[in-house]
Amino acid sequence: MIQFENVSKQFEDGTKAVDKLNLSINEGELIALIGPSGCGKTTTMKMINKLLLPTEGSIYINGEDISKVDEVKLRRNIGYVIQRIGLLPHMTIEENIALIPKLKGWTSEKWKPRVDELLNLVGLDPNTFRHRYPLELSGGQQQRVGVIRALAAEPPIILMDEPFSALDPISREQLQDELKRIQEQIHKTIIFVTHDMDEALKIADRIVLMREGRIEQIATPDELLQSPANTFVEDFIGVHRRGVSENKEMKTIESLDLLPISETNHKTLLIDSKSTIKEAIELLLTYRAETAVIQKNDQPIGTISKDLLLTELANLSMKGGTINE
Ligand SMILES: Nc1ncnc2c1ncn2[C@@H]1O[C@H](COP(=O)(O)OP(=O)(O)OP(=O)(O)O)[C@@H](O)[C@H]1O
Numbered sequence: 333m334i335q336f337e338n339v340s341k342q343f344e345d346g347t348k349a350v351d352k353l354n355l356s357i358n359e360g361e362l363i364a365l366i367g368p369s370g371c372g373k374t375t376t377m378k379m380i381n382k383l384l385l386p387t388e389g390s391i392y393i394n395g396e397d398i399s400k401v402d403e404v405k406l407r408r409n410i411g412y413v414i415q416r417i418g419l420l421p422h423m424t425i426e427e428n429i430a431l432i433p434k435l436k437g438w439t440s441e442k443w444k445p446r447v448d449e450l451l452n453l454v455g456l457d458p459n460t461f462r463h464r465y466p467l468e469l470s471g472g473q474q475q476r477v478g479v480i481r482a483l484a485a486e487p488p489i490i491l492m493d494e495p496f497s498a499l500d501p502i503s504r505e506q507l508q509d510e511l512k513r514i515q516e517q518i519h520k521t522i523i524f525v526t527h528d529m530d531e532a533l534k535i536a537d538r539i540v541l542m543r544e545g546r547i548e549q550i551a552t553p554d555e556l557l558q559s560p561a562n563t564f565v566e567d568f569i570g571v572h573r574r575g576v577s578e579n580k581e582m583k584t585i586e587s588l589d590l591l592p593i594s595e596t597n598h599k600t601l602l603i604d605s606k607s608t609i610k611e612a613i614e615l616l617l618t619y620r621a622e623t624a625v626i627q628k629n630d631q632p633i634g635t636i637s638k639d640l641l642l643t644e645l646a647n648l649s650m651k652g653g654t655i656n657e
């Protein structure tokens with residue numbers, strides 16, 4: 333249904349964000365695009381709704397080359413959810429959700445019940461939320477509205493760029509479950525960008541792991557875990573996969589034995605003691621740090637090393653049992 337044929341995107345400054353990508357996405361499939369920051373996930377996604385144009389190659393939707401399709405028309409048939417939601421603050425929740433249906437010419441007899449149906453679908457009572465403004469909702473509620481707004485006009489394709497990454501772990505798990513449940517009902521073609529391997533393993537039919545604009549592996553979650561194509565895939569899964577059960581994965585730094593603080597300077601990475609072990613490891617990896625100072629109520633209480641956290645994570649996996657194994 334969506335086909336990338338030798339698609340490359342080179343920006344004007346010479347950056348090659350996507351490099352000869354070949355990918356076929358089936359109708360009704362939920363594909364997770366994952367990979368290190370800067371590997372080309374967002375660029376790949378934005379070429380599907382022509383927010384960006386390829387510098388080489390072609391993209392086909394249902395066999396039609398999208399370079400020949402009017403972009404306004406194209407986008408009305410492609411839902412788009414981004415991390416920071418993008419709800420319009422001066423419009424009510426109802427107006428936000430009904431925006432595209434109205435643009436498509438739906439009458440109020442058609443879009444009003446649709447708004448209620450969608451709000452119910454994500455557990456928001458229409459009578460309570462219909463007339464509220466986005467800022468009168470919590471982050472998780474706004475994100476739910478972001479998701480259903482993308483579904484409102486029943487587009488066959490939905491693009492989701494790290495839609496849940498700004499949420500706390502509990503809302504995030506809930507929304508992942510809701511998305512899975514909704515997808516079982518609606519069977520849309522969904523391209524879902526994420527940084528989180530657990531999220532990808534949980535929700536995707538197939539996972540596309542990218543590096544430097546190229547695809548390292550395309551596989552179902554089980555295949556990816558069982559037969560990683562190369563050491564990059566193996567390492568990526570290893571680091572990004574908690575492999576711990578739900579309670580264990582919530583284990584925070586606070587519960588660990590910290591080392592005394594030797595020296596700190598303004599460059600020292602600070603991590604809150606309420607962070608989970610996984611969050612702390614991600615921070616250390618992101619900032620390429622070996623150690624960090626742990627703070628509680630903004631006061632330093634000790635230091636921790638990356639090695640210790642990785643050991644702790646490995647212990648948890650052994651005790652907690654792993655996913656999909
Ligand atoms: N407008 C632009 N001009 C120049 N380079 C760009 C532009 N947009 C993106 N890039 C570069 O293209 C590469 C891919 O960017 P892209 O946003 O697709 O990455 P990503 O995989 O979505 O990363 P992240 O996980 O951080 O969101 C990066 O090196 C980025 O700096």
Ligand SMILES: [Mg+2]
Nearest residue numbers: 373374375493
């Ligand atoms: Mg991105």
